[in-house]
Amino acid sequence: MDQIGDRLVWYYVPFTDIEIPMNGVNIITLFNALLVMGVLFLLCKRAVSNLAVVPGRGQFVVEQFVGMFDNLVESSLELDTRAENRKFLPLILFLFMYLILANVMSFLPTSLFEEPTADINTTLGLGLLGMSVAVYSGMRTKGVFTYIAEMMGPLFTQEDATGFAWVLGKLSALYFFPLNIVGEMAKVVSISFRIFGNIIGSGIIIIVISTLIYSFSPLLVGMNLFFIFFIGIVHAFVFAMLTLTYIAVAIK
Amino acid sequence: MIDIEPQVWEMLGRYIGAGLALGLGGLGAAVGMGIAAGQANEGLMRQPDTQGYMLRTMLIGQAVGGSPSIFALVVGLLVLFLPSGRLEGAHFAAAMVGAGMSIGLGCFGSGLGCGWPAGKACDGVARNPRHTTSVTSSMVIGQAVAQSPSIFSIVIALMLLFVVTAPDSVLLTFGMFVGAGIAMGAGALGPGIGSGQTASGAVHGTSRWPESAGLILRTMLIGQAVSQTPAIFGMLVSFILLLGVGDVPLGMMGLAVTLGAGISTGLGGIGPGIGSGAVGDAACQATAAKPRLDTLILRTMLIGQAVSQSTAIYALIIGLLLLFVF
Numbered sequence: 001m002d003q004i005g006d007r008l009v010w011y012y013v014p015f016t017d018i019e020i021p022m023n024g025v026n027i028i029t030l031f032n033a034l035l036v037m038g039v040l041f042l043l044c045k046r047a048v049s050n051l052a053v054v055p056g057r058g059q060f061v062v063e064q065f066v067g068m069f070d071n072l073v074e075s076s077l078e079l080d081t082r083a084e085n086r087k088f089l090p091l092i093l094f095l096f097m098y099l100i101l102a103n104v105m106s107f108l109p110t111s112l113f114e115e116p117t118a119d120i121n122t123t124l125g126l127g128l129l130g131m132s133v134a135v136y137s138g139m140r141t142k143g144v145f146t147y148i149a150e151m152m153g154p155l156f157t158q159e160d161a162t163g164f165a166w167v168l169g170k171l172s173a174l175y176f177f178p179l180n181i182v183g184e185m186a187k188v189v190s191i192s193f194r195i196f197g198n199i200i201g202s203g204i205i206i207i208v209i210s211t212l213i214y215s216f217s218p219l220l221v222g223m224n225l226f227f228i229f230f231i232g233i234v235h236a237f238v239f240a241m242l243t244l245t246y247i248a249v250a251i252k
Numbered sequence: 253m254i255d256i257e258p259q260v261w262e263m264l265g266r267y268i269g270a271g272l273a274l275g276l277g278g279l280g281a282a283v284g285m286g287i288a289a290g291q292a293n294e295g296l297m298r299q300p301d302t303q304g305y306m307l308r309t310m311l312i313g314q315a316v317g318g319s320p321s322i323f324a325l326v327v328g329l330l331v332l333f334l335p336s337g338r339l340e341g342a343h344f345a346a347a348m349v350g351a352g353m354s355i356g357l358g359c360f361g362s363g364l365g366c367g368w369p370a371g372k373a374c375d376g377v378a379r380n381p382r383h384t385t386s387v388t389s390s391m392v393i394g395q396a397v398a399q400s401p402s403i404f405s406i407v408i409a410l411m412l413l414f415v416v417t418a419p420d421s422v423l424l425t426f427g428m429f430v431g432a433g434i435a436m437g438a439g440a441l442g443p444g445i446g447s448g449q450t451a452s453g454a455v456h457g458t459s460r461w462p463e464s465a466g467l468i469l470r471t472m473l474i475g476q477a478v479s480q481t482p483a484i485f486g487m488l489v490s491f492i493l494l495l496g497v498g499d500v501p502l503g504m505m506g507l508a509v510t511l512g513a514g515i516s517t518g519l520g521g522i523g524p525g526i527g528s529g530a531v532g533d534a535a536c537q538a539t540a541a542k543p544r545l546d547t548l549i550l551r552t553m554l555i556g557q558a559v560s561q562s563t564a565i566y567a568l569i570i571g572l573l574l575l576f577v578f
Binding site for chain 2: 072075076078179182183186189190193194197198200201202204205208209212226230231234237238241242245248249252
């Protein structure tokens with residue numbers, strides 16, 4: 001149990017003394033993240049390899065899955081055309097599939113396979129990705145100035161204010177603007193720490209309880225199934241849905 | 253510092269820590285299980301024929317809702333019997349008290365929160381016995397997500413037991429470890445209760461309008477996830493306290509700064525957690541009743557939760573100011 005929190009970090013490029021910028025790279029996380037992407041790529045390739053007009057079993061499952069997410073994206077964003085809604089579908093689907101595979105990969109019984117999501121850098125990166133897409137598409141649909149004016153608070157943009165009320169309305173931006181900026185940053189922090197804390201916490205609970213009870217394996221299998229698969233899939237879905245909702249709030 | 257022998261410090265820390273862990277951690281789960289059993293009785297009065305389903309639903313709900321208290325039991329045992337190699341004397345005592353505080357308060361919230369969906373599920377089985385399966389699965393998913401605050405607090409408690417290194421100053425150590433425990437524990441208290449309340453709204457809605465179960469599930473997951481934001485702030489401040497306090501002054505000033513940051517973030521998270529859980533509860537029931545309006549309800553819920561959480565953000569700002577500016 002003493003290894004909780006240990007990480008294998010490369011500070012230099014191997015066999016040289018060239019320093020890696022940003023305090024080194026966590027090589028296991030990087031390897032596992034790339035592995036998940038590779039597996040995901042192969043799976044998707046396989047899923048679309050021989051499409052038929054009358055779908056077989058595999059194609060039917062994939063079509064249902066994609067269709068479900070298509071409906072979710074469309075009902076959340078409610079943009080004018082179907083094509084505009086579909087622009088966001090690949091991002092949401094990618095987040096969901098990537099996070100599911102990343103969360104359940106530690107079920108393979110080798111110490112080499114560690115969830116990339118148990119490293120805060122991965123989830124922070126994905127959170128920043130989602131938030132930048134949200135801010136960019138918000139600015140794109142509303143226009144840069146309208147978006148920033150909305151960040152200034154509700155009193156800044158009111159139309160029928162005159163004289164003193166107008167000045168007060170403009171001054172209220174001094175209060176609302178920093179608050180909204182902190183609120184946006186808190187969104188990134190909360191979305192990325194949520195999945196990180198759950199995944200690393202489930203892993204720690206499994207380690208601790210396995211150490212305490214030694215060899216009562218049925219309980220351990222059940223616990224693994226619950227914590228790895230159930231928590232992993234639920235939080236992958238929550239992450240994808242929250243990203244979608246943040247985008248929807250930004251563009252409306 | 254007070255002149256006490258190291259062994260006495262260790263005993264003091266172990267006993268207080270284990271008492272906090274189990275005393276607080278068992279409290280919430282016990283109340284929650286009682287709520288479930290009470291609703292089951294009330295439901296049986298209405299529909300005596302459903303007793304097979306009712307017993308099963310009640311037992312599943314109590315078993316899943318009891319797992320926070322099992323987390324508290326695990327940490328409590330570790331606090332009592334962990335060999336004290338890494339830290340010594342008063343430092344060890346501070347780590348044990350912090351761990352007990354974190355897991356005790358954190359499991360209190362989640363245990364209490366998990367009781368309400370179990371109770372509503374028993375009520376729902378009596379109301380709508382044909383849809384027992386969808387009511388039960390909605391309950392289990394809701395309870396599992398409502399337990400994430402207690403999973404966060406187990407992370408902090410085990411970091412206190414296995415990972416942290418203590419600075420030389422006893423007062424600063426005390427502030428860091430107990431502050432981290434309060435930030436995480438109290439920060440997880442409100443979100444645990446609140447996300448349980450959201451889950452209970454979703455279970456109630458599912459039992460009355462089973463045909464909109466999918467939409468209710470989505471609203472519930474998002475509502476719970478957002479109402480757990482204060483717990484995440486608590487975890488953030490605990491991480492900073494345990495791993496990355498830069499040049500905090502030593503001695504009494506260090507104690508004041510670190511403990512103050514922990515108390516501010518932790519207690520500041522209780523209200524927003526409960527409040528935004530109530531928003532989620534109402535939103536789930538509204539989605540159940542009017543599934544056509546689901547996006548409108550979802551958006552309003554998110555804005556309401558974001559506004560009700562601005563106080564948690566104020567508390568976080570005060571905590572970070574204390575740590576990095578003073």
